[in-house]
Amino acid sequence: MEETIKFQLNGKQTEAVIDPTQTLLWVLRNHFGLTGTKFGCGMGFCGACTVLIDNEPVRSCQLSVGEAAGKNVITIEGLATKGKLHPVQKAFVEHDALQCGYCTPGMIMNATGLLIKNPTPSIQQIKDGMENNLCRCGAHMRIIEAVQTASKEMKGGK
Amino acid sequence: MKREQIKDMDSLQTSERHGMPRRDFFKILGGGIIIFFRPWRALDLNRMPAEQARGVPKDYNAFLRIAEDGTVTCYTGKIEMGQGIITSLPQMMADELNVPYDRIKIVMGDTDICPWDQGTWGSLSTRIFGQIMRTATAEARGVLLDLASAQLGVPVSQLEVKDGIVTDTKDSKKTVSYAQLAKGKRIEKFLDVKPSMEDYTKFKSIGKSYNRVDSNLKVTGEAKYSGDMKLPGMVFARILRPPSHAAKMTSVDYSGAEKIAGTKVVREGDLVAVINENCDLADQAIVKIKAEYSFNEVPVNDKTIYEFMLKADSNAKALNSTGDMDAGLKLCDKTFESEFHDPYLAHVAIETHTALAQLDGGKMTVWASTQSPFGLREGIMRELGLPAEEVRVITPFVGGGFGGKGEYQQGIEAAKLAKLTGKPVMLMWTRDEEFIYDTFHPAGVIKIKSGIDKAGLIKLWEYSVYYSGTRGADAIYDIPNTKFTHYSQKSDGPPVHQFGTGAWRAPNNNTNTFAREVQIDIMAAAAGTDPLEFRRKNLKDEHILDCLKAVADKFGYVPGKAPSGRGIGIACGADAGAWVAHMAEVKVDKSTGKVKVVRIACAQDMGLCVNPEGATIQMEGCITMGLGYTLSEEVLFEGGKILTHSLDAYDIPKFSWLPKIDTVILDRKDKPPQGGGEPAIIAIGAVVANAIFDATGARLYRMPMTPERVLEALKKV
Numbered sequence: 001m002e003e004t005i006k007f008q009l010n011g012k013q014t015e016a017v018i019d020p021t022q023t024l025l026w027v028l029r030n031h032f033g034l035t036g037t038k039f040g041c042g043m044g045f046c047g048a049c050t051v052l053i054d055n056e057p058v059r060s061c062q063l064s065v066g067e068a069a070g071k072n073v074i075t076i077e078g079l080a081t082k083g084k085l086h087p088v089q090k091a092f093v094e095h096d097a098l099q100c101g102y103c104t105p106g107m108i109m110n111a112t113g114l115l116i117k118n119p120t121p122s123i124q125q126i127k128d129g130m131e132n133n134l135c136r137c138g139a140h141m142r143i144i145e146a147v148q149t150a151s152k153e154m155k156g157g158k
Numbered sequence: 159m160k161r162e163q164i165k166d167m168d169s170l171q172t173s174e175r176h177g178m179p180r181r182d183f184f185k186i187l188g189g190g191i192i193i194f195f196r197p198w199r200a201l202d203l204n205r206m207p208a209e210q211a212r213g214v215p216k217d218y219n220a221f222l223r224i225a226e227d228g229t230v231t232c233y234t235g236k237i238e239m240g241q242g243i244i245t246s247l248p249q250m251m252a253d254e255l256n257v258p259y260d261r262i263k264i265v266m267g268d269t270d271i272c273p274w275d276q277g278t279w280g281s282l283s284t285r286i287f288g289q290i291m292r293t294a295t296a297e298a299r300g301v302l303l304d305l306a307s308a309q310l311g312v313p314v315s316q317l318e319v320k321d322g323i324v325t326d327t328k329d330s331k332k333t334v335s336y337a338q339l340a341k342g343k344r345i346e347k348f349l350d351v352k353p354s355m356e357d358y359t360k361f362k363s364i365g366k367s368y369n370r371v372d373s374n375l376k377v378t379g380e381a382k383y384s385g386d387m388k389l390p391g392m393v394f395a396r397i398l399r400p401p402s403h404a405a406k407m408t409s410v411d412y413s414g415a416e417k418i419a420g421t422k423v424v425r426e427g428d429l430v431a432v433i434n435e436n437c438d439l440a441d442q443a444i445v446k447i448k449a450e451y452s453f454n455e456v457p458v459n460d461k462t463i464y465e466f467m468l469k470a471d472s473n474a475k476a477l478n479s480t481g482d483m484d485a486g487l488k489l490c491d492k493t494f495e496s497e498f499h500d501p502y503l504a505h506v507a508i509e510t511h512t513a514l515a516q517l518d519g520g521k522m523t524v525w526a527s528t529q530s531p532f533g534l535r536e537g538i539m540r541e542l543g544l545p546a547e548e549v550r551v552i553t554p555f556v557g558g559g560f561g562g563k564g565e566y567q568q569g570i571e572a573a574k575l576a577k578l579t580g581k582p583v584m585l586m587w588t589r590d591e592e593f594i595y596d597t598f599h600p601a602g603v604i605k606i607k608s609g610i611d612k613a614g615l616i617k618l619w620e621y622s623v624y625y626s627g628t629r630g631a632d633a634i635y636d637i638p639n640t641k642f643t644h645y646s647q648k649s650d651g652p653p654v655h656q657f658g659t660g661a662w663r664a665p666n667n668n669t670n671t672f673a674r675e676v677q678i679d680i681m682a683a684a685a686g687t688d689p690l691e692f693r694r695k696n697l698k699d700e701h702i703l704d705c706l707k708a709v710a711d712k713f714g715y716v717p718g719k720a721p722s723g724r725g726i727g728i729a730c731g732a733d734a735g736a737w738v739a740h741m742a743e744v745k746v747d748k749s750t751g752k753v754k755v756v757r758i759a760c761a762q763d764m765g766l767c768v769n770p771e772g773a774t775i776q777m778e779g780c781i782t783m784g785l786g787y788t789l790s791e792e793v794l795f796e797g798g799k800i801l802t803h804s805l806d807a808y809d810i811p812k813f814s815w816l817p818k819i820d821t822v823i824l825d826r827k828d829k830p831p832q833g834g835g836e837p838a839i840i841a842i843g844a845v846v847a848n849a850i851f852d853a854t855g856a857r858l859y860r861m862p863m864t865p866e867r868v869l870e871a872l873k874k875v
Contacts, residue, residue, distance in 0.1 A: 036379015
């Protein structure tokens with residue numbers, strides 16, 4: 001049964017008349033056209049579909065759109081403000097912390113959530129926090145460096 | 159207007175392998191100057207397997223265009239899957255044309271506007287394609303200088319180019335830009351070019367580190383992959399898959415699926431699929447189909463496959479051997495016989511095989527994640543009976559390939575479904591499909607018998623490889639008596655591999671380097687010699703010796719006989735025209751068998767390095783990915799059923815695995831560039847196995863080196 005689902009999406013109040021049991025990932029991609037959030041496994045194992053819900057990194061393939069009702073959803077498209085890259089995005093560019101780029105949106109959203117919770121993580125805490133986001137190209141070392149750089153910049157209040 | 163004559167016009171227009179006829183290029187692209195060239199030489203064709211060589215057009219298969227606004231675009235059938243040629247190919251063009259880097263564009267993998275290409279693999283893009291593209295770019299510069307000379311009334315020798323502006327060296331007021339020269343022109347030039355090395359001291363862009371040009375698109379979510387495409391009326395498809403590779407459908411009932419709102423079931427032969435405008439509903443519908451299957455008996459599983467291979471009636475082929483085995487044996491003081499096993503591996507790109515197909519006005523257009531857009535086009539032509547001009551394959555960004563996307567079954571399936579339904583069909587393989595219908599790295603067995611004399615020199619090397627291929631099987635060491643035998647599938651025999659196998663990053667070489675370098679280590683230990691010294695003594699290849707020296711310096715290697723208890727390993731090898739040497743340090747938990755790789759250093763001689771930043775990223779990626787096949791990755795199967803078909807059952811490297819990684823690229827500006835996307839992965843298995851031996855005295859002959867296998871090996875110490 002379709003219902004009107006309302007939530008904040010990338011800073012804007014949004015609503016959709018939609019079956020609330022539909023997977024958030026597919027609703028974001030196919031209903032809202034936000035294809036930056038990727039499908040990787042559909043089982044919550046890879047993290048390519050990670051978005052922020054109320055600042056928590058969440059696997060959007062494991063959530064129904066109904067569960068997002070009333071919440072604040074941020075996707076990779078909503079991270080930059082006024083055309084300016086978010087410090088995590090900027091750090092990924094600076095460190096070349098990506099290759100094929102397919103896991104990158106999920107990595108960046110997960111790292112952003114990590115830094116919101118812990119603005120000054122140790123390397124070990126970064127590894128722990130990123131552990132279950134999978135990258136096959138092997139960009140791990142640079143991703144850790146990028147998260148460190150972003151942490152420094154965000155601490156500066158920029 | 160100057161107009162060059164074009165050779166081979168007839169053959170061009172009749173060859174079905176080409177995209178649009180060349181006469182249409184200007185119509186589609188607009189005016190300017192177009193330089194056609196051919197990155198294949200007769201020599202390259204001779205080296206290729208016959209069926210592959212036949213597929214290569216003889217006239218041209220790449221071109222570049224100087225547009226009327228002065229931008230330079232290279233059109234190539236190559237694709238970008240993370241390896242970084244989108245960044246490095248324009249560097250090579252910028253230097254030859256003397257234009258700013260940001261004025262260069264590259265258009266990839268569109269079969270209607272890019273010339274034919276065999277596919278993006280084998281680390282060929284830079285060392286073969288790039289070299290000849292550079293020469294063609296230099297020729298383009300020649301054409302532009304001729305035009306400038308005519309326009310300015312100044313001889314070519316008196317002109318210089320800077321940032322795309324041609325200036326008279328005797329009168330700096332006399333200038334003309336490439337844009338002005340290309341304006342209103344329709345010049346075509348066909349070149350039969352040979353690669354030439356320019357004076358590296360003149361390089362401005364080549365050899366300089368460039369950050370990835372696609373990063374901004376990829377960090378903002380704007381980068382489009384095949385699954386991100388959308389067309390009006392598009393439906394999502396899910397395909398009914400049998401429970402095993404050995405299953406054949408005997409009956410099917412899809413009445414349940416049709417009850418799911420908006421679902422249509424389509425069938426053509428064994429292809430049964432559901433389509434729905436809603437992806438969730440397609441998922442719900444496919445599981446409602448009831449089908450029954452009969453099963454062929456498959457006599458083998460992941461444990462018995464090695465014995466099965468050794469017993470199979472194989473095609474045995476002797477490869478280049480030297481000296482004499484009997485004479486060699488007589489020279490030996492000690493001999494060693496080993497048998498190495500390597501399992502099937504999955505590619506596990508994070509983007510699954512994906513395609514969107516649309517049949518519109520008689521033309522089939524497919525957006526696909528593939529390493530071989532022209533291969534897919536030919537596949538669709540064959541399977542759907544369409545002529546070349548009615549099939550177009552477009553390759554957006556590819557979310558990882560590693561060899562697995564050299565295959566393109568999903569593109570053919572999407573095209574069939576688009577034809578059957580009359581709608582644009584999006585097919586994104588599920589993770590299960592990705593694991594089950596992957597073309598795996600082939601399992602294999604390698605047997606080596608080798609021997610050393612009293613001085614610790616290798617005198618005998620008898621090498622047999624079963625079913626895992628020969629790339630990287632060369633001895634590389636200086637051995638007088640060698641014998642190589644390659645055992646492979648008999649053309650008329652029952653299949654030994656029970657499912658599809660194919661290229662997996664540095665195909666075959668990971669297996670061969672593992673076996674060779676562990677065997678070398680066994681001999682070094684038996685000779686009581688430091689393993690680096692043992693290798694030096696038995697190597698003549700200067701490239702590898704240089705890599706060993708560079709890696710030892712970077713690592714801070716202190717000589718010692720293994721097992722020293724330190725957990726330090728060495729391995730080296732060659733791949734894709736490049737040479738590598740690795741050192742690693744591991745910690746082994748003797749109670750659990752768990753291996754932690756603490757650090758890895760790698761030195762690589764890849765000839766001229768076009769983009770050190772890009773090459774370093776590839777080396778780091780190789781090292782990180784290599785830890786997977788070394789420590790955990792293995793496709794488990796029973797009969798035709800793949801048991802490891804999810805990301806929790808098949809463990810790929812994660813953040814916690816990450817060792818300290820150090821890389822060195824040898825300075826070889828005066829040598830032709832070689833492959834860079836694969837070499838650094840080949841020795842990871844061996845370097846870790848040798849480090850485990852150094853730590854514990856336990857020898858591992860089988861990858862992956864799981865805790866269970868390490869414990870098993872420890873019992874034998």
